[in-house]
Amino acid sequence: MRKKEKKDNAQSPIQVIKNVAFMMNLAIKHAPTYILVVLTEGIGRGIWHILGVLFIKYLFDAIELGVDFGKVLTGILLYTLYNALFELFNKYRLEVYNPRVRLIIHEAIQIELYQKARTIDQSCYDDPEFYNDFVWAMNESDTRVVDVMEAMSLFINRVISSITIFTLLALMEWVVAVILVLCLIISYLLKLKLNKLKHEQSVEMNPIHRKLGYISRIFYQPDHAKELRQGNIAETFRERYEETNRTKIATLRKYFLKFMPFTLLNNFINYVMPNVGITGYLIIRYLLDSTLSLGSFAASANACNKLFWTIGDLGNYFTQFSEHSLYLGKVKKFLEYRPKVNGDRTDIPPFDSLTLKDVSFSYSFAGEGEMILKKVDLKINRGEKIAFVGYNGAGKTTLIKLLMRLYDPTEGDILYNGENIRDFSPEHYRKHIGAVFQDYRIFAATLAENVLGGEYNDADEERVLSAIRAASFEDKLNTLEKGIHTHLTREFYSDGEGLSGGESQKVAIARVFAGDHDIIIMDEPSSSLDPIAEYELNRSILEYTADKTVIFISHRLSTTRMADRIYMFDNGQIAETGSHEELMTLGGKYAEMYTVQAKKYQTAD
Numbered sequence: 001m002r003k004k005e006k007k008d009n010a011q012s013p014i015q016v017i018k019n020v021a022f023m024m025n026l027a028i029k030h031a032p033t034y035i036l037v038v039l040t041e042g043i044g045r046g047i048w049h050i051l052g053v054l055f056i057k058y059l060f061d062a063i064e065l066g067v068d069f070g071k072v073l074t075g076i077l078l079y080t081l082y083n084a085l086f087e088l089f090n091k092y093r094l095e096v097y098n099p100r101v102r103l104i105i106h107e108a109i110q111i112e113l114y115q116k117a118r119t120i121d122q123s124c125y126d127d128p129e130f131y132n133d134f135v136w137a138m139n140e141s142d143t144r145v146v147d148v149m150e151a152m153s154l155f156i157n158r159v160i161s162s163i164t165i166f167t168l169l170a171l172m173e174w175v176v177a178v179i180l181v182l183c184l185i186i187s188y189l190l191k192l193k194l195n196k197l198k199h200e201q202s203v204e205m206n207p208i209h210r211k212l213g214y215i216s217r218i219f220y221q222p223d224h225a226k227e228l229r230q231g232n233i234a235e236t237f238r239e240r241y242e243e244t245n246r247t248k249i250a251t252l253r254k255y256f257l258k259f260m261p262f263t264l265l266n267n268f269i270n271y272v273m274p275n276v277g278i279t280g281y282l283i284i285r286y287l288l289d290s291t292l293s294l295g296s297f298a299a300s301a302n303a304c305n306k307l308f309w310t311i312g313d314l315g316n317y318f319t320q321f322s323e324h325s326l327y328l329g330k331v332k333k334f335l336e337y338r339p340k341v342n343g344d345r346t347d348i349p350p351f352d353s354l355t356l357k358d359v360s361f362s363y364s365f366a367g368e369g370e371m372i373l374k375k376v377d378l379k380i381n382r383g384e385k386i387a388f389v390g391y392n393g394a395g396k397t398t399l400i401k402l403l404m405r406l407y408d409p410t411e412g413d414i415l416y417n418g419e420n421i422r423d424f425s426p427e428h429y430r431k432h433i434g435a436v437f438q439d440y441r442i443f444a445a446t447l448a449e450n451v452l453g454g455e456y457n458d459a460d461e462e463r464v465l466s467a468i469r470a471a472s473f474e475d476k477l478n479t480l481e482k483g484i485h486t487h488l489t490r491e492f493y494s495d496g497e498g499l500s501g502g503e504s505q506k507v508a509i510a511r512v513f514a515g516d517h518d519i520i521i522m523d524e525p526s527s528s529l530d531p532i533a534e535y536e537l538n539r540s541i542l543e544y545t546a547d548k549t550v551i552f553i554s555h556r557l558s559t560t561r562m563a564d565r566i567y568m569f570d571n572g573q574i575a576e577t578g579s580h581e582e583l584m585t586l587g588g589k590y591a592e593m594y595t596v597q598a599k600k601y602q603t604a605d
Contacts, residue, residue, distance in 0.1 A: 019325040020148055022332045027145045030108035031101045038153040041093055044086050046160030049306055053168055055079050057299035102146050109145060112335065119427075121339050122406040126363055132206065133330040144324055144331065151320050158314040165310060169303040176281065176304055183269050184311045190266040191319040194259060199326045201255040208248050215241045341408050343424045351432055351518030351549060352417045354380040354403065359412035361402060371410070372398045374572045380549060382518070385542070387552040387560040389590065390569035396553045397438060399569075400521055403551075404433055434517035438524040438553075440508035442499065444491035447477070448484040451510045456484075463514055470544040471510035472537050476503055506537070513544055520545055523553045538562060557594045566590065 028035050055075065062072045117134075124130045170177040215237050218224045228234045359376040373395045380386050388396040401407050402414060405426045414421050421429060443449070448456040448464045456464070464484050468477055480486040480497060488507070490496040499507065512520055522541070541550065542562055552559045560566050561580045568576035568583065568590040576588050583590040 015329065016322050016325040019328040019332055020152075020321050023145045023148050023324075023328050024152065026109065026335075027105055027149050031104050034101050034105075034149060037093055037097060038149060039156060041090065041153050042156030043160060044089065045154075045157035046164070048083070048086055049157075049161035049310065050164045050168075051079060051082060053165060053299055053303045053306060056302045060298040098150075105145055116335055116337070119339055120334075120337055121341050122401065123340070123363075124337075134334055135210075144327055148321070148324050148328070151317050151324070155314065155317040155321075158310045158317065161310045162307065162314055165303050165307045169300065169307055173300045173304070176300065177307070180304065180308050180311070184308065184314075187266055187269045188318060190262050190269070191316065192322060194262050194266070195319045195323045197255060197258050197262075199323065201251070204251055204255075205248065208244060208251065211244050212241065212248070215244070339426070341405055341426055343422055343426060343429070345423050346425045346428045348424055348428050348432060349417055352382050353415075354519070354549075355415040355418070357413050357415065359399075359402065359409045359414060361398060361407065361410045372572050373402070373409075375412070376572075376574060378567060378574065378577075380551070382549055383547060384565065385545075385550045385552070385563045387554065387563035387566045388569060389554055389557060389560055389566060389593070390575075391593075394569040395572040396569050397523055400435070400523060400551070400553055403519075403521070404435060405429055432518045433521060434512035434515045434519070435521040436505075436508050436512050436523060440505065442488055442504045442507060444489045444496075445487070446484065447480070447486050447488055447497075447507065450488055450507050451484070451514050453511050453514070464510075467510040467514035470513040470540055471506045472540050473503070473506040473510055476506075509537070509541075517548070519549045519551065521551045521553070522559075557590075557597050560594075568593075 024035075058075055059072070120134075124134065166177055166181075169180075218237055219228070219234075356376050356378050359373060360371050361373040362371050364370075376395075376399065388399060390396055402409055405421055405424075408422060416424065416429070446456065447468075448460070451464045451467050452460060461484070468474055468484070476499075477483060487493040487496040488499060490498060509522070512522075538559055552563060554560065564579065566576075566578060566580060566583055567574050568588070570589055576583055576586060576590050578586065580594075584594065
């Protein structure tokens with residue numbers, strides 16, 4: 001494994017305590033009564049163990065010494081009554097209270113994680129290590145919190161029980177008590193080692209499971225169904241599935257050989273020593289020592305078994321906390337992550353101008369990789385229609401990500417109305433910008449919810465319909481039986497509507513029109529449309545955005561003729577600037593690119 005992962009395994013007790021305390025606080029924050037129930041259960045079960053040892057001694061001494069039957073019966077009834085009351089409480093806790101609290105904690109923490117996922121930097125998705133930890137956090141978080149709370153409940157009662165039983169056993173058989181403690185310490189160290197090996201295995205298996213999961217999704221999700229029926233890609237991934245499974249089996253075999261010696265030794269310490277060695281010692285003591293009563297012998301044997309079980313279980317919870325901590329550390333890291341793209345100012349004024357000064361950018365976190373953008377200077381004024389053009393990989397979409405503050409420039413500054421956008425709250429700044437991304441997404445929700453990008457109310461009807469008309473989607477809407485309440489995709493509804501690529505793109509465009517934005521960004525807004533539909537959509541966009549600033553990004557140049565100014569990008573730099581007519585007269589890269597594509601737009605002209 002990578003050194004980084006191995007280092008993560010070597011957690012100090014302080015780290016474990018901090019991680020467990022972090023998640024305990026998180027659980028108590030969302031379910032404050034849970035800790036009271038946990039403590040009640042822990043103390044109650046501890047008392048149950050103590051009474052069990054004392055009851056055995058009392059009962060066997062009564063048999064041997066001939067105590068009055070009425071007293072014995074009273075003792076049995078009191079012990080039974082306590083057990084009944086405690087089990088009644090425990091049944092309520094397990095079957096009524098815990099399930100409800102689990103749901104509360106699950107919902108609260110998932111919402112907290114979803115909110116955090118909205119605020120983390122876009123660059124985090126470019127970092128494989130952070131992304132892996134992010135996936136783990138999302139998958140493990142709420143389950144781990146509940147598990148920690150449950151473990152803490154049992155840990156408390158094991159502590160109380162162990163201290164009391166050990167005190168009783170030490171008074172009766174101190175040699176047995178010392179041997180048991182030594183065995184349990186050795187067992188704990190072995191389990192700790194096994195736990196670290198399990199985590200190493202989990203880390204190594206994680207990318208294997210992700211790869212197997214990806215291949216499985218390819219074969220059962222409809223997105224790839226058509227492509228799987230063409231060429232040999234299905235056979236290729238079937239072979240990769242077999243190869244990945246062989247890797248999985250080899251990894252399991254490797255860790256089995258690592259686990260085996262520690263598992264065998266741990267089983268000897270846990271089962272052979274207490275069940276054979278210590279029990280044999282107590283039998284010999286009872287037979288040779290006439291002062292040892294039957295009740296003391298039975299209580300010692302019972303206390304020995306209980307102590308070994310409770311302290312052994314205590315060791316299990318130590319190792320569980322250590323195991324939980326390895327995962328909780330990733331959850332903690334995720335929830336405590338502070339975005340690097342940030343700012344305090346929330347009173348963002350209406351848009352007037354956007355200026356870029358010597359802007360360069362690299363996706364490398366240290367800024368040492370290849371610059372995707374190099375020394376870009378430009379200015380966009382309110383109401384202008386701007387086009388960024390160039391071949392794929394020229395840096396157009398990257399520039400849009402900077403304008404939206406999904407990333408901050410590696411070098412240079414971006415000024416909004418003359419003020420550096422680094423000072424603005426990204427969330428408030430982005431409210432002024434509406435964007436249709438090249439890789440837009442349609443959600444498994446109603447058409448109205450997709451257009452609004454959120455919840456729909458009856459008061460929103462005209463806003464939705466207006467946006468649909470502006471996006472040239474009205475003809476399709478008229479064919480939908482449920483209108484704007486039609487569910488898109490068939491993810492959850494068999495009567496859901498599956499849209500074509502061009503129809504989906506129009507819904508994505510309508511989503512922008514439904515918002516009140518100063519700046520509208522269209523990243524390849526008509527890539528899924530034929531030339532006629534593209535021309536009609538462009539006319540509709542111009543009409544709807546007459547008083548707004550619009551930025552078009554395209555390598556298809558039918559859109560550029562309606563732009564006030566065109567920026568031709570090449571190799572991350574602005575190669576040419578001007579109107580369509582000016583650039584055609586210049587006869588440079590833009591004119592060359594437009595001439596090659598010209599035949600596609602003759603019908604539209």
